[in-house]
Amino acid sequence: MAFSYNAVWEDTVGLLRRNAPLLTAIAGVFMFLPALIFAVFMPPPEPQGADPARAVQLMIAFYRAAWPWFLLQGLFSIVGTLAMLRLVFASGTTVGNALVHALKLTPFYLLLSILFGLAVGLASLVIVIPAVLLGPLAVAVAILLLIVPLLYLIGRIVPVPAVMVAEDRRNPIDAIRRTFALTKGHGWAIIGIVFIVGVVAAIAMGMADTLAGLVFILAAGQEIGKLLASVVASALNAAFATLLVMLYAAIYRALAGTKSVAAAFE
Numbered sequence: 001m002a003f004s005y006n007a008v009w010e011d012t013v014g015l016l017r018r019n020a021p022l023l024t025a026i027a028g029v030f031m032f033l034p035a036l037i038f039a040v041f042m043p044p045p046e047p048q049g050a051d052p053a054r055a056v057q058l059m060i061a062f063y064r065a066a067w068p069w070f071l072l073q074g075l076f077s078i079v080g081t082l083a084m085l086r087l088v089f090a091s092g093t094t095v096g097n098a099l100v101h102a103l104k105l106t107p108f109y110l111l112l113s114i115l116f117g118l119a120v121g122l123a124s125l126v127i128v129i130p131a132v133l134l135g136p137l138a139v140a141v142a143i144l145l146l147i148v149p150l151l152y153l154i155g156r157i158v159p160v161p162a163v164m165v166a167e168d169r170r171n172p173i174d175a176i177r178r179t180f181a182l183t184k185g186h187g188w189a190i191i192g193i194v195f196i197v198g199v200v201a202a203i204a205m206g207m208a209d210t211l212a213g214l215v216f217i218l219a220a221g222q223e224i225g226k227l228l229a230s231v232v233a234s235a236l237n238a239a240f241a242t243l244l245v246m247l248y249a250a251i252y253r254a255l256a257g258t259k260s261v262a263a264a265f266e
Contacts, residue, residue: 003186003254005193011250012197015088016243022087022095023242030080031238034073039230042066079106081245085165088249105164112160112172120150155191156183161245162252182255190251197247205236 016023045058063070082102087093090101124146160179169175183190212232217225 003189005189005196008193008247008250008254009197011253012243012247015246015249019084019087022098023084023246025095026080026083026087026098027238027242030076030083031241032234034076035237036230036234038066038069038073039234040227042069075106077241078109079103081161081241082106082109082165084242084245085162085249088246089162089166101165105170108170108172108175109161109164112164112175115172116157120153123150151191152187155187155189155194156180158190158194159183159248159252159255162249166252166256182252186255193251194244194247198244201240201243205240209233209236 045062079099079102082105083095083098086098086101087095090098093101157176157179159182160175163169163179163182164175167178169178209229209232213225213229216228216232219225220228
């Protein structure tokens with residue numbers, strides 16, 4: 001099946017427009033609010049004037065203390081992502097039904113993520129550790145040999161949450177197998193469009209975040225300005241996450257065919 005960047009992008013925009021109110025509600029609760037609470041109550045340290053070693057120590061201490069909250073935020077993000085996909089694929093469903101379906105799928109998606117992480121970690125150990133014994137050049141080559149296949153693998157597995165939701169595949173191995181079948185021959189094309197959209201959106205939102213932060217701090221002072229800047233940053237991050245979720249849905253629809261997707265919910 002042909003894979004067109006223009007068609008995928010147009011479908012992404014169309015999905016955002018058609019489902020904007022419901023997507024906004026889910027993104028607000030599961031992506032915006034957790035990020036804002038984290039930014040306000042657990043901001044990362046700012047080791048101004050500290051030496052590099054001290055700065056590293058501060059960051060390590062911060063992440064050591066904050067990892068449970070990162071995990072909780074990640075769980076909220078997973079539920080929100082799966083609920084958004086349910087809204088897209090099951091037309092006419094309510095936010096409540098989408099969330100119930102997302103909660104049912106979350107343990108299986110977590111298991112899939114753990115399996116994928118273990119596979120990548122094992123591959124990294126097998127490739128990098130022997131290279132460390134051979135010297136810096138060998139390490140550089142090993143990292144390159146690891147990154148290129150990893151990018152391709154990510155391209156092959158990008159639509160997996162959409163596959164799990166659209167086809168109600170709860171077995172992680174089954175979901176991966178189905179995703180690999182859909183993305184066969186399109187791995188580099190998929191990672192290409194994800195990279196393009198992700199980089200362009202990240203740059204645009206980063207510039208908006210920086211500009212808003214400067215304006216708020218100048219207009220409202222340091223304390224209130226930082227709070228307002230955190231609100232804007234959290235909103236932009238939620239918008240960015242929503243955009244990527246709709247992109248994944250559009251990629252799946254392009255590969256599986258919109259008719260087959262609709263038939264799954266008839």
